[in-house]
Amino acid sequence: MLDFNYYNPTEIIFGENRLEELNEKIENSSRVMITYGGASAKKYGTVDKVKKALGERKVIEFSGIEANPKFETLMEAVKLAKKEDIDFIVAIGGGSVMDGTKFISLAMHYDKEPQDILAHGFEHVPAVKATPFGCVVTLPATGSEMNPAAVITLGGHKLPMMSPLVFPKFSFLDPLLTKTLPKEQIANGVVDAFIHVIEQYLTYPVDARVQDRAAEGVLQTLLEVGEKTYNDNDDLNARKNFMWAATSALNGSLGAGVPQDWTTHMIGHELTAQYGIAHGRTLTIVLPSLLRERKEKKREKLLQYAQRVWKITDGSDDEKIEKAIQKTESFFNSLDIKTKLSDYGIDDNGIDSIVSNLEKLGMTALSETEDLGLDTVRKILIAAK
Ligand code: NZQ
Ligand code: ZN
Numbered sequence: 001m002l003d004f005n006y007y008n009p010t011e012i013i014f015g016e017n018r019l020e021e022l023n024e025k026i027e028n029s030s031r032v033m034i035t036y037g038g039a040s041a042k043k044y045g046t047v048d049k050v051k052k053a054l055g056e057r058k059v060i061e062f063s064g065i066e067a068n069p070k071f072e073t074l075m076e077a078v079k080l081a082k083k084e085d086i087d088f089i090v091a092i093g094g095g096s097v098m099d100g101t102k103f104i105s106l107a108m109h110y111d112k113e114p115q116d117i118l119a120h121g122f123e124h125v126p127a128v129k130a131t132p133f134g135c136v137v138t139l140p141a142t143g144s145e146m147n148p149a150a151v152i153t154l155g156g157h158k159l160p161m162m163s164p165l166v167f168p169k170f171s172f173l174d175p176l177l178t179k180t181l182p183k184e185q186i187a188n189g190v191v192d193a194f195i196h197v198i199e200q201y202l203t204y205p206v207d208a209r210v211q212d213r214a215a216e217g218v219l220q221t222l223l224e225v226g227e228k229t230y231n232d233n234d235d236l237n238a239r240k241n242f243m244w245a246a247t248s249a250l251n252g253s254l255g256a257g258v259p260q261d262w263t264t265h266m267i268g269h270e271l272t273a274q275y276g277i278a279h280g281r282t283l284t285i286v287l288p289s290l291l292r293e294r295k296e297k298k299r300e301k302l303l304q305y306a307q308r309v310w311k312i313t314d315g316s317d318d319e320k321i322e323k324a325i326q327k328t329e330s331f332f333n334s335l336d337i338k339t340k341l342s343d344y345g346i347d348d349n350g351i352d353s354i355v356s357n358l359e360k361l362g363m364t365a366l367s368e369t370e371d372l373g374l375d376t377v378r379k380i381l382i383a384a385k
Pocket of ligand 1: 036037038040066067093095096099139149150177180
């Protein structure tokens with residue numbers, strides 16, 4: 001196992017109808033800004049429930065944080081929050097609103113240009129202060145509710161940012177708040193969570209037994225409850241397990257002390273930035289051909305994945321690996337997700353522009369061994385046609 005530090009201060013409040021406990025989590029004297037997306041949080045009553053729980057506190061709303069949140073929109077929120085002297089934020093939504101809120105909370109205090117917050121990739125942002133915030137999760141998918149990461153769109157790129165200052169103080173995980181999600185968002189969430197686990201698990205072995213078995217447990221859970229939640233809006237037990245699986249997939253515990261390979265996400269982010277394809281879907285396009293392309297590097301873990309997650313025991317090693325990749329792709333397809341670039345109208349020119357955008361971002365040495373260059377990205381995308 002590799003050395004690691006593991007820190008996660010976010011309190012999780014899990015369960016049905018617990019939003020009134022929000023009152024106990026925030027100082028009575030706080031001036032609160034509620035952030036949310038386009039329409040759903042207001043339309044389905046979550047904003048009103050949060051306002052009720054906040055009682056007499058000064059509350060202002062900032063709505064309109066779009067999917068794949070944009071720097072420019074978030075800067076409007078920063079302006080408003082500063083003007084209103086806000087000292088606590090409640091984010092209501094999925095990854096986009098939670099990520100956007102993380103940016104707002106840092107940008108309110110940042111002493112350089114706010115664009116600089118997005119110039120540090122996976123390194124910590126050199127910030128010293130953030131406005132504290134909590135989350136009310138309406139879409140299980142990204143794990144943003146319990147991690148220090150965000151992805152913000154600026155200048156046509158999706159740029160990651162990381163800071164321990166932006167762990168949410170708390171996150172409410174109420175499965176009932178997710179029942180209004182359109183089916184395709186459930187599918188997006190299931191595959192996003194699944195691939196978060198894969199990218200921390202399918203690398204090379206370092207004898208990290210707890211992490212491996214925990215990862216396999218989350219993957220198996222998603223296989224068990226993903227389709228159930230997708231197909232049956234009333235299966236609350238499946239939904240609860242999906243929700244906690246999505247949080248567990250990216251709260252840092254599976255990735256501690258193991259190599260990680262975020263190549264699928266880095267390529268996927270560019271597919272979203274250029275073609276507007278939903279985040280989870282982009283990953284399902286990239287992953288199968290990435291696994292085939294990197295079969296030798298990932299051989300031992302692919303065999304472990306085939307055996308422990310998919311229970312594949314027959315055939316040669318190569319056959320087992322190919323079967324596991326095929327089953328993975330079929331799982332995505334079972335959620336009505338299309339997994340080829342051509343399904344989204346992306347041709348060779350599209351591949352060229354993805355590759356050149358990664359080059360512009362300096363993403364020329366990806367993967368757990370930092371030896372996956374742009375030629376290999378191109379091969380992966382060609383195989384995904
Ligand atoms: O805007 P509204 O009307 O609220 O609609 C939203 C949005 O259009 C809708 N929605 C959310 N909750 C709903 C609902 N509709 C009905 N009922 C509800 N209960 O869902 C749409 C998509 O929401 P979004 O937040 O964009 O989805 P998701 O949670 O998948 O987040 C994706 C974003 O997270 C980033 C992605 O890059 C993308 O920007 N990621 C963040 C990560 C992190 N912080 O660690 C890691 C991820 O890999 C990912 O990159
Ligand atoms: Zn993701």
